Amino acid sequence: MLDSLISAFTLIFSGEHFLFLLFGVVMGIFIGILPGMGGIVGFSILMPFIYGMDPVSALAMLIGLIAVIPTSDTFASVLMGIPGSSASQATVLDGFALAKQGQAARALSAAFSASLFGGLFGACVLTLIVVIAKPIILFFGSSELFMLGILGISMVGVLSGDSFVKGFLACGIGLLLGTMGSAPATGEWRLTFGSYYLFDGLKVVTIGLAAFAIPEICDLLRKNKTIATKDEPIGKGWLKGLMDTLREKWIVIRCAGIGTLVGILPGLGGSVVDWIAYGHVVQTSKDKSNFGKGDIRGVIAPESANNAKEGGGLVPTILFGIPGSGSMAVFLGGLTLLGIEPGPALIEEDLQFTYVMVWSLALANVIGAGMCFAISSKVAKITTIPYGVLAPFMIMIICFAAFQVTRSIYDLYILIVLGAFCTLMKSYNWPRPALLIGFVLSDTLETYLYQAVQIYDWNFLTRTSVITIFVIILISVFLGMRTKKEKTVTHSVKVSDLFKLNLETVFLGIIYIFFGMTVYDSFKHNFLGGVFPGAISLIMFIVMTYTLFFNQKWLSKALNSSYSLEDTKDMFYAFSWIIFLVVLVSLFGFIIGIVILFFAVMKNKTEMPLIKILTITTGGVALMLLLSHFMVLDFPSGLLQEYAQLPWPLK
Amino acid sequence: MFKKFLAIVAALMMSMTSSFAVDFSGKTVTWLIPFGAGGGSDKWARYYAPMLSKALPGNPTVVVQNCPGGSGTKCSNQFAQIKGGDGLTIFGDSGSSKFPFLLDDKRVQYNPTKWPVVLSSATGGGAYVTSKTGYKTSADFKKLQGKKLKYGSQGATSLDLIALLAFDMLGLQVDAVMGYKGRGPARVAFERGEMTIDYQTSSAYFKVIQTLVKDGKAVPLFAWGILDESGNIVRDPTFPNLPSFVEYYESVHGKKPKGPAWSTWKTFFASGFNGQKMVYLPEGTSADIVKTYADAFAKVVASDEFKKTSSKRLGKYPQATGKAAVAAQKAAFTIDAESKAWIKNHLTKNYGVKF
Structure with a gap:
């Protein structure tokens, strides 16, 4: 084992392998920064180039990409309040609150150092466990996974903000939204309202954007200031963030452990890991008063977990050839394209390949965190840009990201409907995290409950493992209730x-x-x-x-909000900008739509001269064109494109 | 004389234009795959794509584009919108997007029989039970018959339809536990001991199940088999030591399978395994473009590169081109009204599927 570990290490540094690792890392950082896009998009872009590549280079590149996405996705979550990928939704809660207080640098620094540790932790676990992990994975069957789902749902208790009733109902909404589309047991289509679009159900990216990004944008548009409202210099706080992570080392270790475990267990999916870590840290903290308002622990916990998840996620992928998450499914396809067959044989005969992945993971985390640190003082300046300029960019990127979910105009309509609902939730203090948790766990709960009952009958509840997890749930709920105060x-x-x-x-x-x-x-x-x-x-x-x-x-x-009618009106006036873009897009296509949006927002919200507006608009359009060109992604097209043949890029 | 000269020039030009009619140099061919990146169909297309590029006149770039959704029906519907294509868009389907057509799924707005087919790839698989049943050879079949067996399934109308119907015809009592996201997770459930009967496609079978068989944890039953030229199911050369489903049926029941269940099974087998993955051009594509593609795929399948790599990538399964592909397409989509009614009734009765 040790010699394969060492020979894999030298292999990465020989020839062009390291260059491919770097390429993967840079690509991963870029994709992570883009909101709503994660490993699946990244892998899909690289897939065409993999066939025929040298396996070591290809593995280094793929792992490099996936390893740093949970690091760099923090930028969007902290600086703009848009979940950078579905594994960093929980980071938004406290990270963005800190950014609004002018502490973006501190939050980012804490996040990157926590990510770095989490990533290295995951790589270590992968090294040690991959040889012996088979019994662990085989231990967690349908009944155990169902109980873990319940454990996740029990986090709603501490994430429901000032009122448990609201949290409970919001979680119910999430659970039910998660049942849309085909039923796991019978394949029937539920809650589809006759729309074929809804037959496939809703996707977590859409829900994440609707729940966090849209309400934040509306709020900021309404206030029309910069994101950071306090005049603290952005450059300060780096050291503070680092010290935060060091001080909260036990949180980091615990959450990295949670992240790895969730990754190892196929079937829980990657997008719940941040919520479980976040819920865990809230439950175990004595002073909960500041969570959601800018508690640095709320940034450290999900960030150490979501990087650790990747190392864990490789375990079932390599051992059984079954993916632990959506991006791992694509990675698995990549492996077979390289002629590497995952399965027990890969551990027994080609252990070297596994350790190439381990080293790539560790190196990528170090390089990725370093790069993020290096660029972040520049990127953090986003929070000082007047919102009238920033808003059209954000609306544009959110709509583009939402459209990539199934590449249908309905993605945008759904975004609007759910976005409006979640904006109301924010206004009336309904906890959006509870809705998210319900949504991401809905399919897990239903599928495994049904399977457990089918396999063991209701006797599954008396299995030792199930009772053990149940006791853990009771303890964690008790810990959470102990210090929770209802408003x-x-x-x-x-x-x-x-x-x-x-x-x-x-x-x-x-x-x-x-x-x-x-x-x-x-x-x-x-x-x-x-x-x-x-x-x-x-x-x-x-x-x-x-x-x-x-x-x-x-x-x-x-029914306790102090939200006045005036505020509500403002909120919906802000919301109408998003509707405005979607209407434009469905009429004239994406490019023409964003040109009009940029002009309208900047004319309305700023007093810039026309020439400056023109320059910024050109910049926005150019950014989109570059993105779609290099990532081979399409734009939504509108009615106009149906009737007229237009030249690129308007088609 | 002059007239004759003109005629020769004209004839020459004609022959030149026809032989150079289809040239894709500098062009990009988009190969649509109605499933996500990294899935079985995606890997299959990406394996073929570089070789197809070499074999087509003008060596166009061939890119595989995934457009998943609605069990493959969304992309199939989009492809059906293209009429009389220029040969720059091709489409690859799979058994799981053929079944919705055969079962009149309401999302289906396409008719694959109208699409000119240029390649048809077969595949296979092997079924096995846990050794805890005490089953060792087909002589022990009685030991299985009385038992309640459990099978992890993706859904009654997925490719699992073939396996479930086969178990049913054999007279086994198999409980289908739905909700597994693929054959892989179902296999893990088998390894945990939660499932007691299973099948895997060839590559997974050789990768994992063979070890389980060696370790005495699983016992093979049969491999599905392949269709020979006259439409009979014969032993699968990838599994030379396992009986085909038909052989197995005969050995335990003493007679050949027949009746509506059998004819239905054969249709779905032809669609789900024998012609599992096919490549089509859009409806109304001109005959010379279709021929260019058919020739290109024939060239690929005959190439040394293909012969060297294909058995590892695709197994030893027929890769039909030309007339054989057309025959496979016909077999995959021909279902008589009686079988259709029978299978719908069967699915409704046993699995609560609504049509």
């Missing part, structure tokens, strides 16, 4: 207040109708296809009915 209700709400027509009661009505509709939809399906969404929506419907009409205390908590 005291300042004003009391009566049932009759529900019938005063304002946007908040309409919002509650929408949720209520959604639950009711899902109950109805579930009855149209076979028992196995309908029982999961049916049960969830029924519980939610009953709890909500009770809250609205029978328990005044709960109602006061659910």
Whole structure:
């Protein structure tokens, strides 16, 4: 084992292998910075070049790419409040709050150092465990994975902000949104409203953009200032962030461990890892008051976990040839293109290849973190750009990212609908993380529950492993409850207040109708296809009915926002810019759409001379064209393109 | 004399234009794959793409483009919109996007029988049970018959339809546990002991299952087999030591399979394994472009590079071109009304599938 480790190390530094590793790292950093794009996009771009490449170079390049995405995706999460990839959604909560306080440098520095440690931790675990990991993976079957899903859901308790009722209902919405599309047990299509687009269900990238990016943009557009509102110099805080990570070393180690474990277990998926780490750190912290408002621990935890995940994720990929996440599925395809067959034989005969991956992972993390540090003082200046200039860029990038989900114009329509809903959630203090957790765990819970019952009957609940995880859940919930304080209700709400027509009661009505509709939809399906969404929506419907009409205390908590009508109007005025772009795009296509958007926003929000507006617009369009050219990605086209043959890039 | 000269020139020009009619130099051929990057169809196309580029006149760049969604129906619908193509867009499908057509899935707005086919790749697989059943050879079949067996499945209308129907015809009591995201996770569930019967495609079978068989954890039942030229199912040369499904059926039931279940099974087998992956040109593509592609694929399959690498990449399976590919296409999409009604009823009754 040791000689393969050493010979793999020398192999990476011989010939052009290292150059390919560097290329992969640079590419990965770039893709990570782009919001909403992660390993799947990166691998898909490299896939055509892999066939016929020398395996060591190709492995170094692919691993280099995947290793640094969770490092560099922090930029978008911290600086703009847009999840850089689906594995860094949780970073947005505290990272962006810190950036708004002018502490972007500190947050980034803490994030990169935590990422570095997490990545190296994952690589170490991969080295040691890959030879003996088979029993671990075989230990976690459907019943254990189901319980781990429940453990994840139990995090909702601490992530539900000031009101548990809201968190509970928001999680229910997430769970039900996750059941859209084909049912795992019967293949029936649920909640599709007859639209073929919804047959494939919603994707986590769309939900992430809608839940975090859109409400933030609206908020910032409304205030029309720079992101960082305090006049602290950006350059300061690097050392502080580093010290934060060192001080919270136990959090880093624990979360790196969580990240690796989630990675190793195929079937939980990569996008839940940041939430589990975040939930864990909130649960185990004595002072929770600052989470979500700029607690550095809320940045360190998800960042150490999501880098560690990649090392863990390689374990099942190499050992069993089954991918732990979407990007690993593509990586697996890449391996076979290289003539490397994953499976036990790869460990027994070609251990060297595995260790090439280990070293690439470790080196990439070091190089990647170094590069991110190096460029970040420049990139952090984004937070000092006036929002009137930054906003059109952000709206453009978000729509472009959302469109890449299935490359259909409906991606944008869904983004708008969910974005509007989540903007309301933000306004009325509904916890969006709870919705996200429900969504990412929905399929896991339903599939494994059904499989566990099918395989072991309900006796699966008496398995030792299941009971063990259940005890862990109880402990973690207990730890979380110990110090959690519910916000005291300042004003009391009566049932009759529900019938005063304002946007908040309409919002509650929408949720209520959604639950009711899902109950109805579930009855149209076979028992196995309908029982999961049916049960969830029924519980939610009953709890909500009770809250609205029978328990005044709960109602006061659910309907307690101090959001005035004036604020709401402003919010929707800001939101209309996004609608504006989507309408333009569906009429004239993407490029013409963004040109008009840039002009309109800057004319409206800034007092810049026309020539400057023109320059910035040209820059924005050029950025998009370069992106789509090098990444072979399409733009949405509109009605105009259907009727007229237009030259590139308007087609 | 002059007239004769003109005639010769004209004839020469004619022959020149026809032999140079199809030339792709400097062009890019887009090969659409209706599934995600890294999947089986993607790997298959990426294996062929560089060789196809060499074999086509003018050596165009061949790029594989993934357009996943709706179990392959989304991209198939898009491809069906192209009428009379210029030969610069080709389409590769798979068994799992053929089944929705055969089963009248409401998302299907395409008719693959209208697409000129230029390549048809077969594949195969082997079925096995856990050794805990006590089963050792086909003589022990009785030991399996009374048992409740569990099979991890991707869905009743996926490629698993073939396996589940085969087990059913043999008279085995197999519980299909749905929701597995592929054959790989189902195999791991088998290794954990949660599943007791399974099948894997050839490459996975040789990679993993052979070791399980050697270690005494799994016992092989049969390999599906391949279709010979007259449409009979014969032993799969990749699994020379395993009986074909038909042989196995005969050895345990003492007679050849027949009836509606059997004719349905054969159609789906032809679609899901024998002609699992096919390459098409758009409807209405001119005959000379189709011929250019057919020739190019024939050239690829006959090349030394292909002969050297294909058995490792694709297994020893027929890669039909020309008339053989057309025959495979016909076999894959011909389903009589009776079989169709039978299978729909079967799926509804046993798996609650609604049509």
